[in-house]
Amino acid sequence: xxxxxxxxxxxxxxxxxxxxxxLRGRARARFERLLRGDVTLVEEVTFWHERFSEFATRLKxxxxxxxxWTALEQTIAAxxxxxxxxLRASRAPVAANAEAPLSRLMLWxxxxxxxxxxxVALGMGLQREQxxxxxxxxxxxxxxxxxxxxxxxxxxAGSDARWAITLHTDKNVMRVVLSGKKMPADVSxxxxxxxxxxxxxxxHSLGLLPVTGSKAQDMPLPAMPPEEMGAAITLAVSExxxxxxxxxxxxxxxxxxVPAVRPI
Amino acid sequence: MKDAVRLEQxxxxxxxxxxxxxxxxxxxxxxxxxxxxxxMLKRRDWAEExxxxxxxxxxxxxxxxDPGKGSPSTWLFTIARxxxxxxxxxxxxxxxxxxxxxxxGSSTMMDVVDEDENPExxxxxxxxxxRLERCMKGLLDxxxxxxxxxxxxxxxxPELASALDAPLGTVKSWVRRGLTKLRSCLxxx
Numbered sequence: 001x002x003x004x005x006x007x008x009x010x011x012x013x014x015x016x017x018x019x020x021x022x023l024r025g026r027a028r029a030r031f032e033r034l035l036r037g038d039v040t041l042v043e044e045v046t047f048w049h050e051r052f053s054e055f056a057t058r059l060k061x062x063x064x065x066x067x068x069w070t071a072l073e074q075t076i077a078a079x080x081x082x083x084x085x086x087l088r089a090s091r092a093p094v095a096a097n098a099e100a101p102l103s104r105l106m107l108w109x110x111x112x113x114x115x116x117x118x119x120v121a122l123g124m125g126l127q128r129e130q131x132x133x134x135x136x137x138x139x140x141x142x143x144x145x146x147x148x149x150x151x152x153x154x155x156x157a158g159s160d161a162r163w164a165i166t167l168h169t170d171k172n173v174m175r176v177v178l179s180g181k182k183m184p185a186d187v188s189x190x191x192x193x194x195x196x197x198x199x200x201x202x203x204h205s206l207g208l209l210p211v212t213g214s215k216a217q218d219m220p221l222p223a224m225p226p227e228e229m230g231a232a233i234t235l236a237v238s239e240x241x242x243x244x245x246x247x248x249x250x251x252x253x254x255x256x257x258v259p260a261v262r263p264i
Numbered sequence: 265m266k267d268a269v270r271l272e273q274x275x276x277x278x279x280x281x282x283x284x285x286x287x288x289x290x291x292x293x294x295x296x297x298x299x300x301x302x303x304m305l306k307r308r309d310w311a312e313e314x315x316x317x318x319x320x321x322x323x324x325x326x327x328x329x330d331p332g333k334g335s336p337s338t339w340l341f342t343i344a345r346x347x348x349x350x351x352x353x354x355x356x357x358x359x360x361x362x363x364x365x366x367x368x369g370s371s372t373m374m375d376v377v378d379e380d381e382n383p384e385x386x387x388x389x390x391x392x393x394x395r396l397e398r399c400m401k402g403l404l405d406x407x408x409x410x411x412x413x414x415x416x417x418x419x420x421x422p423e424l425a426s427a428l429d430a431p432l433g434t435v436k437s438w439v440r441r442g443l444t445k446l447r448s449c450l451x452x453x
Contacts, residue, residue, distance in 0.1 A: 016443040021349050051450055053338040054396040055415050056345070057265070061295035061301055068312050069290060072319050076283075104267050218275050232426055 012044055019048030029207035038068045067156060152235050154194075154209075156184035163209055165194070167221055167260060169229060174221040178210055184255050187211040193244050196224060197234040197257065208244055209237065246248045265296050271336035272329075279327035286323055293337075294319070297344045300393050304348040316342040324432050345418075352418045399449035405443030410435060 003052035017023035018031050035041055150167040160180035168176050185192060192211065195203035204224060210217050224233075238250040245251050265271065272294070277285030297318060299312040321343055329339055400408055406428065413419045413427055425435045 012447060013443065016447065017439070020411065020414050020439075021345070021442065022424075022439055023419055024353070024420050042333075046338075047450075050334055050338050051396050051446075052336075052415060053341045054394075055412075056296070056300045056341045057337070058397075059296070059299040059303055063295045064298040064315055066313055068294070068316050068319075069287075071321075072290070072316050075316070075320060076323055168368045226414060253370040 011041060015041060016048050019045055019052055020224035035214075039234045081096060082214070148262040150260040150262045152258045153254065154235065154237055154258050155180075156237065156255040159184040162209075165235065167206075169221065169224060172221045172223060173218045174206060175216050176210055176219065178213060183211060185253075189242065190252070191240050191242050191244050192255070193238050193240045193250070195236045195238065195250060196198065196228075197236055198225060198228045203236065203250055205245065205248065232259050235260050265293055265337045265340075266292045266407070268331075268335050268337065272331050273338055275322075275326050275329050275339075278323065278341045279329070286326075288356060290319060296337075300341060301344055303346050303416055305344070305351060310351060310355065314344065316346045322348070349418050349436060358423055368426075396446070399446050401443050402449055403445055404438075406430075407438045407445070410438040411446070413438065 002131075014027075014031055018028065018038070018220060023031060034043065093253050150165075150169070152165045152167075153162055154161040154165060160182045161184065164177040164179070165174065166176075183192075194206040194209050196206055197203055206222060206224075207219055209239040234257055236250075237255045238245070239252040239255060240250070241252070273287070274285050274289040274292070279291055294315060298311060298315050301314045301318075302308065305311045305314060306329075318340075322340065322445060325343075331337065369444060400411070403411070409428060410424055413424055417427075419422075419427060421436050421439070424439070425432045427436075
């Protein structure tokens with residue numbers, strides 16, 4: 001079918017239908033081709049876009065979840081190094097684990113990668129700091145061949161509960177100090193499970209976070225893969241059924257991820 | 265959204281590869297774009313996907329934005345809306361269309377017009393603000409519903425016919441006449 005595009009009224013109708021979205025399928029594609037070389041038609045479409053955007057501005061703003069930005073940032077970093085000027089992950093997570101559902105894994109990988117970027121940045125900052133203030137302690141620890149513990153502070157968005165977490169991998173002990181009251185989940189029904197994400201983005205459970213008490217609480221720390229124990233590791237917290245994940249992998253909402261670093 | 269000059273600056277800086285400016289642009293516009301996407305796509309996961317795709321396009325195509333050819337907020341909304349229409353086409357094939365009773369035009373109108381909710385956005389829009397709204401009042405009820413459902417729901421002509429329970433030809437002429445009236449009213453303003 002051929003269509004006459006020299007009739008002004010028809011052209012205006014098509015432009016309006018294009019901007020509104022009622023022009024679809026092949027007619028839409030044909031119109032788009034026509035737009036490329038036709039300044040007046042472009043102006044007509046712009047006129048409608050400008051006017052119709054008033055519909056959009058009448059909507060009450062809704063904040064998207066932070067994960068959208070994180071995923072966006074990841075995609076940009078992965079696909080377009082040309083524009084990325086910031087520090088990039090040195091250990092970006094790679095292949096997916098076939099056991100876990102894909103969407104869950106992708107989300108974990110986003111968190112893991114984001115935390116890795118933060119970990120690298122924080123690790124470098126910490127090293128500089130250590131070099132200035134803490135050299136002696138580090139030197140003594142190294143001399144005694146005692147690895148320094150990993151340290152992290154976890155706080156989920158929208159809550160004031162903070163967990164200061166210290167992982168003594170040499171003693172298989174984890175020390176947690178809780179502060180704040182407002183929990184990121186209904187802890188009468190749900191547990192908060194702590195995970196370590198390895199370099200492939202695979203989570204390893206470290207146990208459940210305490211939800212009461214303000215004193216330091218020591219808990220057993222499972223053995224972690226030694227090859228993963230570099231200067232910085234990634235911790236994450238998920239919301240799970242009471243008592244923890246029934247599957248050994250995160251099943252509930254991911255509340256966030258943080259880097260845990262240790263002085264080298 | 266913030267004022268046009270500020271957005272233009274952020275888009276220009278983004279075009280130069282300034283990631284911080286892009287982050288600012290995201291912070292200042294994402295909740296407005298997300299509101300539109302959520303309105304059109306209904307599902308949060310789809311709206312998030314569309315938001316991510318749209319902003320990725322903004323990042324990649326920011327150098328093509330020309331302030332002489334329209335306001336920055338229109339440019340952003342148009343990118344988001346086109347992405348939503350694409351997604352709807354993929355995910356809501358016409359043969360599986362189901363329109364529930366609460367999707368009639370009047371409730372949609374009630375939902376979307378937040379007269380008091382967003383005075384800031386109204387003030388920011390400046391000169392053009394309210395023109396469309398005034399001109400929409402000059403449309404017949406059926407014409408107005410057709411235009412609003414097409415905009416906010418991304419409905420095609422057959423979907424409109426189903427939603428408004430009217431023959432396809434009738435709906436097409438409602439849309440056509442509605443747009444013609446809008447055009448002459450907007451031009452006269």
